[in-house]
Amino acid sequence: MVAMRLSVELVARELARSHRIRVHGTAGRELALHRPELLEPSTCELIPHHLYVGRTDQLPQRVLIGTDVALVVVGPSPRLRWFRERCSVIEVEEPCDLPAVFNEVQRLFQRYAHWEESLWEILDDDSSIQALLDASASVLDGSLDVLDANLRLLGQTISQNASRERASIADEGGNLYPDSMNEFLSQHDLAMDVSTPFVMDVSGVSTLNANLLDNGTYLGCLTQMADPGTTCDMADAPVMALLADMVLKALRRLDVTTEKTKGDLRRSLAALVAAEQLDALSLSALAAERGSYVCLKMRLNSRGRQLPLSYVRNLVEGNLPDTVAFIHQRSYVVAFSRLDGLAPEGERRAALERLLAPMTDSVGMRVGISDHLLGLESARTYYLQAGVALELGMALDPKGTVYRFQQYALPELIMNSLGELSVEAYYTPGLRRLLEHDEHGSVSYIDTLERYLSLNMNVSATARELYLHRSTLIERLSRIRADMGQELDDPKTRLRIQLLLEARRLERSLGELSTT
Structure with missing residues (x-):
């Protein structure tokens, strides 16, 4: 493995921690410099991309200087002007000891080399993204996050100086909390195609970001978040780019068998919901998924519509056990959730709704729930049930x-x-x-009739509901029967009247909603 190289900016930043320095020439940001060498008076050529450390009284008299050479020199000298015009020069003010300066630079290179070596070891071991971030705390200040393309948190390190809010930006499933999501989207949506690291301010906090791009496809983002009162340093940009490349390698190496199986199931269910034909193999795979399921159809209200549906899908899958969710018609998230292991029979729906409650509150979501289904091959029927529940529920019970x-x-x-x-x-x-x-009278016969029928034609119960004396109600019912010209004792007549009254109520409710 080729030893890791560093940039002039990183070397200068390290020396500035313990010395007074001045930087001249082009302070290159590329990781191009080899490990330091002592500068000898007899040196006749400074090799390209090499870093030399020496005293000004030991500067060579005649020397060829290659491209992208850097010098670290101790002490002043008029001869430095000639070198400044031809290479990068980091002047370290006296008093200081040359061996000490050389050792500082050596240790810096060793630290970064050890870091890079540890990244490769992690990739060869289990390709853990969290382990990659943990190892990077030795070279990158602040906190680190990796989000995937669906804005799910794949790994996170939290600086000791980070704010308390910083420590809780996602739930246990890796899904960002809505406030964190909104902060990220407010800026990052505009920069998802940027191929080089970039600085971005998020709610007053400085961040350095490196998009995870695979042949132009956005797979996520690596973010360094500065500690309170500090800003991110672009000197870290090439280091972030290197770490982002390692994270991409980890994503490619991670075992995706489980996700592939879930993805196949997701695609089959999405096809059934869309009334598309499935081949026999896909149908048999669905038939093998036995259990008690319900279909959920979800829609975000105005408060949550800025959230990506992919985020909502991941939130649902992360918080509901044994659930497969997908985006439908670019407006809905549809999920099939298995209830068998959720709670004892008879308590499963209540348990499901308890799990849904925090999500509906936090992201502003409405949910329609179907009846139980025992086989996923009937997915479309139960999807239609969930759709009916959602659309009529939103219309008749908007709260x-x-x-x-x-x-x-x-x-x-x-x-x-x-x-x-x-x-x-x-x-x-x-x-x-x-x-x-009723159009002209002060008493509504229709309301009286509806209440009377809903209480199974119980005169006493109806009188109590309407706050009427029993004899007053009997007299009113007599007039209603006379106007109707029909006997309510006939079950078919009674059923027809009840259906018409309910249809009238529904039509009026839906009509009022459409005009608001």
Whole structure:
């Protein structure tokens, strides 16, 4: 392995920690300099990309200087002007000891060489991204993060000087909390195609970023976050680029068998939901996934719409065990969640909703939930159920967040049964007379009838609900029956009236929503 090279900027920064220095010439940022050599008076050629350390009274009289040469010299000398015009010069002010300066520079190279060697060892071992970041604390100040293309945290180191908020930017599944996500997206969306490290201010904190690009494809980002009161140093840019390359290598080497299997399942379910045909092999693979599942259809409200759906998908998969989620129609996240291991039978839906609650609150999400399904090959039917629950739930209960299909099965059944006709087209003559009465009367016969039927025609219970004397209600019901010209004791008549009244209520609710 070729020994790691350093830049003039890194050498100058290290010496500036313990000496007064001046830098002349082009302070190169490229990692181009070989390990230091002592400068001898007899030296006749300074080799390209080499670093020499010496005293000004030992500068050679006649010397050829190659490209990108750097000198570290102790003490002043008029002869330095000639060298400054031809190479980079780091002047170290006296008093200082030449051997001590040389050893400092040597140790700097050794530290970076040991760091690079440890990165290769990690890659050859388990390619742990977290281990790569941990090893990099010896050469990079501040805190380090690696986010993948779906903005999931793959690894993180936290500086001892970092703020408390900095220590909690993601949940245990690696998903950024919404506030952290919003901070990142507010700036980084505009820089995902930048191929070299760049400095970016995020909520007043200086960061140095290196995108993880694989043949132009964005796979994520490596970020160095400066400690409070400090700024990132572009001298670290080539070091960040090297570390980013190592992280890319780790991503390529990591075992992706599990993710591939999940990806195949995700694609098959997405195809079924979209009513696409699956081959026999894919169908048999779905049929093998036995268990009790529900389908979830999720949509972000106005507060959460700036979040990427890929982030929401990862959040769902990370917080709901045995769940496969995917993006559908660029507006929804659809998930199939297995309930068998979630809780004892009879408690599973409640357990699922408890897990959903923090997500619906934090990212502003609405969720429709289907009935249980025992085989994923029926995915589309249950996807449609979840869609009905979501759309009708949002319309009829706009303050809600989680909607079960069974809550909205009857409204969906009624609305579908109307066909192309409006509700009014199904009204009986008697029902029309009641509506005409309500337009001019001070007492609503329709409201009274609805309450009476909903309480199974129990006069006493209805009187209590309407705060009426029993005899007053009996008299009003007598007038209602007379106007209707129908007997409510007939089950079919009663069912028809109840369905029409419910359809009228639904149509009015949906109509009011569409006008707001």
